[in-house]
Amino acid sequence: MISLVIPVYNEESLVDLLFERTIASLSTITEDFEIICVDDGSSDNTLSKLLSCYKKDKRFKVLVLSRNFGHQAAYTAGLTYAKGEYVAMMDGDLQDPPEVIKSMYEKLLNEDYDIVYGKRITRKEGIAKKTLIKIFHWLFKNFSNIDKADNVGNFSMMNNRALQALLSIGEKNRYLPGLRFFVGYNQGFVEYDRLERDSGEAKMSFNKLVKLAFDAIFSFSDLPIKFCLFTGVIGIIIFFSAGVYVLLDKFFGSALYGWSSTVLSIYFLGSVQLVFLGIIGEYVHRIYKEVQNRPLFIVREFVN
Secondary structure, eight states: OEEEEEEESSOTTTHHHHHHHHHHHHHTTOSOEEEEEEEOSOSSSHHHHHHHHHHHOTTEEEEEESSOOOHHHHHHHHHHHOOOSEEEEOOTTSSSOGGGHHHHHHHHHHTTOSEEEEEEEEOOSOHHHHHHHHHHHHHHHHHSSOTTOTTEEEEEEEEHHHHHHHHTOOOSSOOHHHHHHHTOSOEEEEEEEOOOOSSSOOSSOHHHHHHHHHHHHHHHOOHHHHHHHHHHHHHHHHHHHHHHHHHHHHHHSOOOTTHHHHHHHHHHHHHHHHHHHHHHHHHHHHHHHHHHTOOSOOEEEEEO
């Protein structure tokens, strides 16, 4: 049996096409499958359209969350309810083509992999967004000790053994592509072109993308702490050089007595402290969320 988990949020314009393409794609592999669409607190007609699709084909199941818990939490909810021997993950905007799932499945069977993920060759976003995404993937790849993480997202397929390992991780600030690499096992990839949206607008806003990037970097990299160290060392060098300049200007120039050195040190050290406090605050906030131990999601209904 194959399970396909798809989180959706305000995607009423894409639901019918999503239903048609996923059903057609999985039917080329086997008739024994389930598609779990996780409605992440949609405020439009997404849920009613999902339920209509369920009536057409009972393999198209609907997991309804009590409110919007976020992209990664919705994925986790769907993975928790998945019953397949092989489980695939795919976004609901159809930018990741469901037809690629067959290639992932064949690679799992024929090449003895536990996890096969999609690796994007090209993507159709705007220049600004594409540039920011490239910067994030470069930082994550080079500072997380996961050298295969560039141009990789949630789109993937794994066997049940790898899935249970992934679900055993109880972190609240989740970045699933990173956690997927963390569990290990034999992992391969399938290359594909990430497509444009057929309709509607992207639901991952800039702020949500930044939060996801922060979750990834703070969870899998010591870059922020190293940044503090490097900033401190650079600050010491700059302040020492500026101090030498002020002393020389005092003896050979016309610098006001005491003003330059005082203002320079106050502004510089104050700025460094604010940077450090911000980084420490990010860690404290994440520790607080882990200590709270609130559930990642709350299910209102599972239409199965």
